[in-house]
Amino acid sequence: MKTMEEVLQDWEAVIGLEVHCELTKLETKMFCGCKLEFGAEPNTHTCPVCLGMPGALPVPNRAAIQSIVLAGLATNCDIEKHTMFYRKGYMYPDMAKNFQTTQGPKAFCMRGWLDLAVDGRGAKERLFWDDLAEGETSENMTRTADGYTAHVGITRIHMEEDAGKMVHIGGGEGRIAGATHSLVDYNRAGTPLIELVTEPDLRTPEEARLFMQKLRQIFLTLGISDCSMEEGSLRADGNISLRRRGSTEFGTKTELKNINSFKNLHDGLAYEICRQAEVLEEGGVIYQETRHWDPSAKRTIVMRVKETADDYRMFPDPDLAPYDLSDEFIENVRAKLPELPDQKAARFAADFGLSAYDARHLVEHRFTTEFFEAACEEAGDSARDLAKPLANLVLNDITAYVNANEGVDFAATPFTPARGVQLVKLLAADEISSKQAKEVFAAVLEDDKDPQAIVEERGMKQVSDTGAIEAVVDEVLAANPDKVEQYKGGKTGLIGFFVGQCMKAMKGQGNPKLINQLLEQKLN
Amino acid sequence: MAGTNFATMGIREIQAGLMNEEFTAVEVAEASLARIAEQDKDVHAFLETTEEQAIEAAEKIDMVIDSGLDITVIGPLAGIPVAYKDNMNLQGTHTTCASRMLESYVSPYTATCVRNTIEAGAIPLGKLNMDEFAFGSSTETSAFGPTRNPWDLERVPGGSSGGSAAAVAAGLATVTLGSDTGGSIRQPGSFTGTVAVKPTYGVVSRYGIVAFGSSLDQVGPFARSVEDAALTLNAISGHDPLDCTSQPVDTDFTANLAEGAKGMRIGIVPAFMDAEGLTHEVKVKVEEAAEHLRAAGAELVEVDLPNAQAAMSAYYVLGPCEAFSNLSRFDSVRYGYCDPGHKDLGGQYEASRANGFGPEARRRIMLGSYLLSAGVYDKYYYPAQQVRTLITADYTRAYEKCDVILMPASPRTAFKFGEISDPTSMYLSDMFTISLNIAGNGGMSMPCGLGADTNLPVGVQLQSPQFKDENMFRAAAALEQVYGKAPVAPAFAAKAGE
Structure with a gap:
């Protein structure tokens, strides 16, 4: 199989994402008063509504609609004032009513976009960007100082309810093949879920990864979800097809499911690019099918072939009146919008004189943003002077530490923002070398002591005599x-x-x- | 209590007797249950009686009376025997919808309208027969055998709320609740000579009513007097936080019952009075009713509902579509009939639904499944919704000229078992009732004497603008002045006197 780099010389990848995000920060489910709680005893948060008992009726959760409007405003969507809930019919035991309540052709949020700043190694996945002059635009790509910006359209964000969770017993690894029976936990059934669909505007796995990362950061900032890809509260499906460079027709796409991390999203799409190219170059045909990324085997396997389009028999839910949002409601939600990552980055650059590169990477993750902001506050008047070394500390040492220690909550470590300020002050005053600073950083985490104390204890003072x-x-x-x-x-x-x-x-x-x-x- | 005949008594009479300590609520409950045990063998209105819950409710009423309080502080139905169509959930009872599919299903919760009656002091007697999942106009599609018309046991009581109508007509309950999707309250009301009310969509909560056509279904009372129907509607109407299509209605439906018809404008649709299939005896009685209102001081005005002829077609698109979706939850997995021995989910689904649903239910499900499918949906569902808009506009225009529209409730009096076997002929028995569900307005069937040819009850239908249901109650009360309260069917009135 050719490498992706080789493939992308001849082929263009066309990628679109469908992102599901559970609104885990809400108190109750989408259409009933049951509590939202991950990991509770199975079937303890259920009622006639979410169990689909005969006669039960849905009542929409207004707080969930606030959340989706927040998400729409934060992703530059138009907010539709008159929308309807639809029923999407499919028979499966995880959806007790045998239809999912979702939205029809018009969703609460339509026609949004996000700009992705792509730089460094990630930018190399896309060809020809460095042929452009800074500020020059080609298709959805604009050249920047250190890479390019990709403009990605968001088709819609709609509101729906999640299904229950099925566990298959007796087969391998909980899979349905070979199972003797299945158990259903309806605690998750009816969890408010928003689904965001992008335009097919993404061209590289890195852009897909960055989109998800940016979206996650926005949703976290909005406080609408815990966005845990591991626990499944944030899930992405990738639609991908190839076409010859220069062609404007779309190829046949496959849908990649079971993506539970940014890395898997990237690697799964990268594999699909290579696989599809090999099939096409050997004169084969891509089938429209759902594939599953197996990270340990590093390949995708077929889950389901879609021979015909599914007929979900969608129609407006007669139990739910058309939903009208008032201007007042929308403006009240707009007033609740917090500072979004892009705005924060612009502020970091302006207030602290940071480069655009540093500023945007600082807002990529919650731990980087929060540490940097707290440290600047700690630094007080000297914040502007210390901002660059603080940014370096966050983007190099702290990021490396978090990457090396999967799942660590950096805010809970002994390396507090105050100690960070102390460390960069020692460095700025030439009292320690940058090499020593790394040692002190590790020692603070290890010994839970102030940098000053460690420097003295270890006699590390830099000789400047x-x-x-x-x-x-x-x-x-x-x-x-x-x-x-x-x-x-x-x-x-x-x-x-x-x-x-x-x-x-x-x-x-x-x-x-x-x-x-x-x-x-x-x-x- | 000796000689007391609860079967023919109305709400006020029973409550007066309770307050005067002529009898106790427990005696009312016991006598009612005993009468059901005895008389319902012939009628088969009840699918289940709820002895324990009836006695428990009655004991509470007696305690209030013993403590010297006025029982009406409990609510408008204090001490009144009430029974419910079997598509209404009452916790701990079977809610079968007269289907094999739900034969073993026990409700884990109580419908809002049922809870409202019990909180208003009702004595719950049990659950009433119906067409399976409310699909039918004769109660013949019940999986547990048909209900017989107390006026002539060889005839159907109408449907789908046939059990609710027959129970009131036979004096087995003072009031009952039914549901009306295309005429399922008004047509059996007409067949059994009872006061049968389908309020405006949204007046009564649908929470806990097993849905047939969610945008069409509405709950309403059967009674033997206009006042009893109004008191019952008072108890069950109003906004329910569990049904977002219910509205904040706080109308007192008894308020204008004494006002008489003087000054009311009664709309007549000439095309309806000459409709094909309308029997002569019904036409005569309905015209008489209109004349009685005129004599009482009302003005008769001609109105037109030009798009009403499309109502039947729209109904047989929208109804099956919603029913298909609403009934998809009956899949044998969590409750309901499960065909044994299947090793795969698809096989279990298919066999359970094929054997659990009766033929009419299967017909509507298949119809709905087809109508909603890709490529077909646009041709039927969407035009049906447009028809809905047109019919609603027709009514709005008509009500600029009148306060109430008067027409037959059914084209004929009760027919014999098996007399109508062709489904489309059966569907036509709802020709006067369906357009109202399409528009969402209120309507009721009011007894207006017996037909000259069949000597069976005829119902005149009174309709009113949306959320102006008090208009039709006022006209109905004026007619009651002429016809008197609806009697218990003669054969059962005689038995009641024993």
């Missing part, structure tokens, strides 16, 4: 006359060797800036 450094520099130069000759003969790269020798002699505590300065003075 010019006299002491000069003595060492002289020693090193005297001990390596041959290297000095070579340097003077033009091999200036040897400066690194001399710095290293000095640092070694000073047990890593010498101020590298001063060492450099003195070496250059003496050698030139």
Whole structure:
């Protein structure tokens, strides 16, 4: 199989996402008063309505409608004032009424968009962006200083209810194949769910990953869901097809399901690109089918072939009157909009003089945003001066730590924003080197002590005494006359060797800036 | 209590007797249950009686009376024997919808309208027979055998609320509740000579009523007097937070019963009075009723409902579509009939639904499934909704000229068992009632004497504008002045006197 990079030379990937998000922050279900709670004893949060008992009727949860309007406003959607709930019929035991209450052609939120800033390694997945001049636009892509921005259309966000959870017993790994019977837990049945559908505007797995990450960050900021991909409160299905570069027709798409992490979304789509290209290049045909990404086997497998379109017999739910949103309702919701990640990034750049790159990466995750904001507050008047080293601390050390320790809640570690400020102050005052700073960072997490205390305890103070450094520099130069000759003969790269020798002699505590300065003075 | 005949008494009479300590509520309950045990063998109005709940409710009433309080503080139905169509959930009772599908189903909760009657002091006697899932106009589609018309046991009581109508006509309950999707209260009301009310859609909560056509279904009372029907509607009407289609109605439906018809404008639709299929004896009695109102000081005005002829077609699109969806929950998995021995879900679904539903239910489900399917939906469902808009507009226009519209409730008097076997002929017995469900307005059947040819009750239908149900009650009370209160069917009145 060709690599994705090779495939994308000849083919363009067309990707659209369907994102389901459970509104876990609400108190009650979508159409009844049952409590929302993940992990409760099965079938303890149920009533005649969510069990589909004969005669029970739905009543819409107004708070859920506030949440979806928030989501729509935060993703630049038009809010539709007159919409209807529809019944979508399918017979399966996880949906007690055998129809799902959802929305019809008109959803609460229509025609939105998000802009994705793509940079670094991720940008390399998309071709030709670096052929553009900064600010120049081609299709949905605009060149930026360090990558490009992709404009991604959102078709709609509609309100619906989640199904119950089925557990199949007797088959392998809880799967239905070979199962002898199935159990249904209706606690989840009727959980308010919003479904966001994008336009087929995404072109690379990285863009799909970034879209999900950005959307998750927005929903978390709005406080409408815990957005846990592991627990399934945020789920993504990816629709993907290939077409020859230059073609404007869509190819046959496959739908990728069972995506429970950003990485799986990326890797699953990347695999599908390669698989589809191989099939097409060998003269084969892509079938419209649902596929499942198996992260351990690193491949997708067929779940279900869609021979004909499903007929859900959709029609307006006669138990639910058409839903009218007043201007007042919409404006009240708009007034509740918190500062969104993009706005926050713009503020970070303006208030603290950060680069656009730093600012947007700081708002990518909750732990980065929250730590940075708290630290700036802690720093008070010196926030603007310390912002860049704080950003570096957050984007490098803290991010690396969180990535290496899956599931860690950084806010619960001993490395508090106050200690972060202390650490960057030590660094800014040249009291420790950046290498030492890394050691202190690790030590704070390990020992739960202030950076200042660790520096003193370990005698790590950086030597910035010019006299002491000069003595060492002289020693090193005297001990390596041959290297000095070579340097003077033009091999200036040897400066690194001399710095290293000095640092070694000073047990890593010498101020590298001063060492450099003195070496250059003496050698030139 | 000796010689007391609860079977023919109305709400006020029973309550006066209770207050005067002529009898106790427990005696009312026991006598009612005894009468059902004896007389219902012939009628088969009841599918289940609720002895324990009846006695328990009656004991509460007696305690209030013993403590010296006026029982009307409990509510308008204090001490009154009431029974419910079997599509209404009453916790702990079977709610079968007269279907094998739900033969073993026991309600885990109580419908709002049923709860409202009990909270208003009613003595719940039991659950009443009906056409299976309310699909029918004769109660012949009940899986548990038909109900007989107390006026002539060889004839149907109408349907689908045939049990509710027959129970009142035979004096087995003072009032009953039924539901009306296309005429299922008014047509049996007409066949049994009872006061039968379908209020405006939204007046009574549908929560806990097993849905047939959610946009069409409405609950209403059967009684032997206009006042009893109005008192019952007072008890069950109003907004229910559990039904978002219910409305905040606080009308006192008894308020204008004494006003008489003087000054009312009664609309007559000439095309309806000459409709094909309307029998001569019904036409004569309905015209007489109109004349009586004129004599009482009302003005008769001609109105037109030009799109009403499309109501039947729209109804047989919308009704089956909603029924198909509403009945999809009966899948054998969590409750209801489960065909044994199947190893796969699809097989179990198919066999359970094929064997659990009767032929009329299966017919409507298949019809709805077809009508909602891709490519068909646009051709039928959408035009049917447009018809709905047109008919609603017709009524709005007509009510600019009148306060009440008067027409037959049914084209004929009660027919014999098996007399109508063709489904489409059966559907035509609802020709005068359906347009009202399509528009959502209120209507009632009011007894107006016996037909000259069959000597069976004829009902005149009085309709009123949306949420102006008090208009038709006023006209009905004026007619009651002429015809007197609805009698218990003669054969059962005689038995009641024993």
